[in-house]
Amino acid sequence: MPQSPRASLSVLSLVCGGLLLLAGCGGGGGGDGVQIQAGDRSPAIDGATARVTAPADSAVVDDDSAAITIEAENFEAGIQTDTERADEIANSGNGQHFHVILDNQPYMANYEAGTLFDLGDLEPGAHTLIAFPSRSYHESVKGGEAYDLVNFYVGEESGEFMLGAREPAIIYSRPKGTYSGDGADRIMLDFYLHNVELGPDGYQARYTIRDAEGGEVASTTLTEWAPAFVTGLEGGTYEVTLQLIGSDGNVVPGPLNDTTREIEVRPGN
Incomplete structure (x- = not known):
């Protein structure tokens, strides 16, 4: 499995505006030092x-x-x-x-x-x-x-299932809940894929982090299925949005492909 290149917002801020895919621009309530880095997968657990x-x-x-x-x-x-x-x-x-x-x-x-x-x-x-x-x-x-x-x-056979065997979908996993003390220093962004392969010219995974006022703190667009890590978040509540982006640059239709979770960050606690 190919390994993801590491890229940080501090480097890519020079080209902010969407020219590069691995990281976006940060700002707002998270502090000037907020960065998202694409990471590598942990060693495989074969056959798990x-x-x-x-x-x-x-x-x-x-x-x-x-x-x-x-x-x-x-x-x-x-x-x-x-x-x-x-x-x-x-x-x-x-x-x-x-x-x-x-x-x-x-x-x-x-x-x-x-x-x-x-x-x-x-x-x-x-x-x-x-x-x-x-x-x-x-x-x-x-x-x-x-x-x-x-x-x-x-009880009854009624309603529609959110996902079938053939639809492309991205499944939100992390981050979740409250991050305190050392656990708030480096927070993992992780997801699962269903009928999707990521690549520069195909599907992509986009994370966006917003502060309590709705201001964008940081974002990243990933072209490989691997976790990313955010550092520099100040204490407070944030909304994290994960979207599956198609080759046309738009969110892929589907109830799982545009998901937002709220997290709380408590550095030093």
């Missing part, structure tokens, strides 16, 4: 997969308090990922896990394979579930065979 064994695809689940089961291959949940990156960014003390994304909501972390994992009370009708393995520091294990997509119904 997550498979949703229940419910089955297109199944009708009677109970609105739905639960799923994820089985793993070549992946051990609950252990620490042994790489240098584990000491460089926010890392879960509970170890490796699965990111479980239901209806494009913030992911839930499942730290046990082969056991029932409660999704909570769900509305009747159609639901879309995506699951993939994650390292202890929340970087997804990437690959066309590593993740699983299951569409199911609760």
